[in-house]
Amino acid sequence: MSxxxxxxxxxxxxxxxxxxxxxxxxxxxxxxxxxxxxxxxxDLVSTGGTSKALKEAGLAVRDVADLTGFPxxxxxRVKTLHPKVHGGLLFRRDLATHTKDASDHGIxxxxxxxxxxxxxxxxxxxxxxxxxxxENIDIGGPAMLRAASKNADFVAVCTDGADVDxxxxxMEAGGVTLNLRRRLAAKTYARTAAYDAxxxxxxxxxxxxxxxxxxxxxxxxQQTLRYGENPHQQAVVYAGPxxxxxxxxxxxxxxxxxxxxxxxxxxxxxELVAEFDPAVSPAVAIIKHANPCGVxxxxxxxxxxxxxxxCDSTSAFGGIIAVNVPLDGPTAEAITEIFTExxxxxxxxxxxxxxxxxxxxxxxxxxxxxxxxxxxGVMVRTVAGGLLVQDRDVGRIMEADLKIVTKRRPxxxxxxxxxxxxRVCKHTKSNAIIYAKDGATVGIGAGQMSRVDSARIARRKAxxxxxxxxxxxxxxxxxxxCASDAFFPFADGLLQAAQAGATAVIQPxxxxxxxxxxxxxxxxxxxxxxxxxxHFRH
Numbered sequence: 001m002s003x004x005x006x007x008x009x010x011x012x013x014x015x016x017x018x019x020x021x022x023x024x025x026x027x028x029x030x031x032x033x034x035x036x037x038x039x040x041x042x043d044l045v046s047t048g049g050t051s052k053a054l055k056e057a058g059l060a061v062r063d064v065a066d067l068t069g070f071p072x073x074x075x076x077r078v079k080t081l082h083p084k085v086h087g088g089l090l091f092r093r094d095l096a097t098h099t100k101d102a103s104d105h106g107i108x109x110x111x112x113x114x115x116x117x118x119x120x121x122x123x124x125x126x127x128x129x130x131x132x133x134x135e136n137i138d139i140g141g142p143a144m145l146r147a148a149s150k151n152a153d154f155v156a157v158c159t160d161g162a163d164v165d166x167x168x169x170x171m172e173a174g175g176v177t178l179n180l181r182r183r184l185a186a187k188t189y190a191r192t193a194a195y196d197a198x199x200x201x202x203x204x205x206x207x208x209x210x211x212x213x214x215x216x217x218x219x220x221x222q223q224t225l226r227y228g229e230n231p232h233q234q235a236v237v238y239a240g241p242x243x244x245x246x247x248x249x250x251x252x253x254x255x256x257x258x259x260x261x262x263x264x265x266x267x268x269x270x271e272l273v274a275e276f277d278p279a280v281s282p283a284v285a286i287i288k289h290a291n292p293c294g295v296x297x298x299x300x301x302x303x304x305x306x307x308x309x310x311c312d313s314t315s316a317f318g319g320i321i322a323v324n325v326p327l328d329g330p331t332a333e334a335i336t337e338i339f340t341e342x343x344x345x346x347x348x349x350x351x352x353x354x355x356x357x358x359x360x361x362x363x364x365x366x367x368x369x370x371x372x373x374x375x376x377g378v379m380v381r382t383v384a385g386g387l388l389v390q391d392r393d394v395g396r397i398m399e400a401d402l403k404i405v406t407k408r409r410p411x412x413x414x415x416x417x418x419x420x421x422x423r424v425c426k427h428t429k430s431n432a433i434i435y436a437k438d439g440a441t442v443g444i445g446a447g448q449m450s451r452v453d454s455a456r457i458a459r460r461k462a463x464x465x466x467x468x469x470x471x472x473x474x475x476x477x478x479x480x481x482c483a484s485d486a487f488f489p490f491a492d493g494l495l496q497a498a499q500a501g502a503t504a505v506i507q508p509x510x511x512x513x514x515x516x517x518x519x520x521x522x523x524x525x526x527x528x529x530x531x532x533x534x535h536f537r538h
């Protein structure tokens with residue numbers, strides 16, 4: 001069916017608001033704003049609990065049921081789905097045919113609607129069951145919002161209290177302007193789209209499927225950033241319905257506004273450090289340009305930080321530090337010895353807060369939790385013409401998953417270090433090579449086109465770190481283990497690890513030359529295990 005042909009319009013710049021329909025689940029500021037509307041001579045029409053709250057506040061309110069002549073029914077599922085509501089929202093005031101239809105059928109104009117939707121996203125987040133989630137899918141609300149938005153030439157539509165405040169300010173100045181009405185309409189369509197996207201994502205999960213022929217993503221503006229990756233790029237950040245602990249849910253305790261790069265790098269750091277169970281040991285990750293430059297565990301969080309810093313103290317300057325346990329004073333003192341952009345942790349004691357307070361520009365984020373590395377989710381990025389969507393990498397290799405492929409079996413310490421290094425690999429840009437020893441990275445090679453080059457860079461960084469200590473300190477890669485995020489296509493990468501002094505290697509396996517690589521490992525007296533799982537990260 002084709003849409004009707006548009007008729008010529010006579011659109012007013014400002015409209016006088018004589019009647020408002022209010023139906024809100026979140027009643028924050030309801031009474032105060034309704035009183036302002038009533039003081040401006042606006043007729044209040046409302047539904048259910050909203051009407052009750054307004055009447056209890058002493059305001060004169062008409063129930064929607066009085067407007068429509070029909071009571072709320074079916075447990076409130078049907079109350080505003082009526083021609084006297086939608087006609088009042090949709091009829092064009094400049095068309096004689098529309099105004100005649102409205103008059104013939106007793107349809108009164110509705111000039112402003114204020115609707116916030118049933119809290120579907122919050123209901124899902126609370127862990128509610130299927131039926132409760134279904135009942136928190138709003139039908140009448142989105143229908144009215146969309147109707148009012150379509151007729152924004154004559155109707156103002158508000159999805160939150162801030163919208164109402166803006167409309168009231170213009171009413172006090174002579175009427176709601178066309179510019180504001182259309183801006184509110186654009187915002188409303190985005191809100192209903194995000195609402196439907198949340199419902200769709202939840203529904204597919206209930207069915208045990210990823211998605212269907214259509215997929216939508218939505219979010220609410222959380223912050224307008226100063227700029228993007230570079231100063232000539234604009235950037236904003238939107239919060240989605242998933243309240244995953246991290247940079248967007250954290251409380252910023254101090255410091256300058258987060259930048260685009262800060263948010264990106266802090267997210268990478270916190271997701272990495274969450275791989276290590278705080279009940280087992282404190283862990284620290286230091287990130288620069290979304291790649292780790294040092295990761296370590298320790299008996300104390302201060303020790304973990306010192307060991308992470310030793311891996312590449314040069315690159316750590318101006319980096320992001322993520323911790324999997326609450327921060328204490330000694331750790332804060334250690335961190336503030338060098339320039340750091342952001343520190344993120346589950347919490348911090350008073351001593352740590354006092355130390356950080358002396359560094360006014362350092363951004364301190366506290367989250368009260370860690371992201372669950374095993375929780376399913378999606379990762380989205382734009383490509384020309386669309387979106388590239390994949391599941392979050394929740395793969396995790398345990399000791400039982402390892403396949404020993406060499407003559408020499410790895411020792412218990414080598415196995416522990418290999419598992420540690422492979423988890424760091426998962427959060428390092430491909431091609432990734434990680435050297436680790438005693439629960440700490442000692443050399444990191446990231447983001448190279450050649451795996452051999454990544455191995456060389458990791459070795460060189462370890463040598464540089466040893467040279468920085470002075471004297472005759474030998475690189476910590478001697479006696480370390482080596483992790484590769486994907487298989488070695490040739491033996492040359494593995495031989496780089498042997499030359500660096502590694503004694504054991506963990507890699508996915510799966511190359512057509514696996515036999516050649518295994519033979520080289522045996523000849524070098526290396527222990528090697530296959531994981532059967534790779535961790536590419538682009």
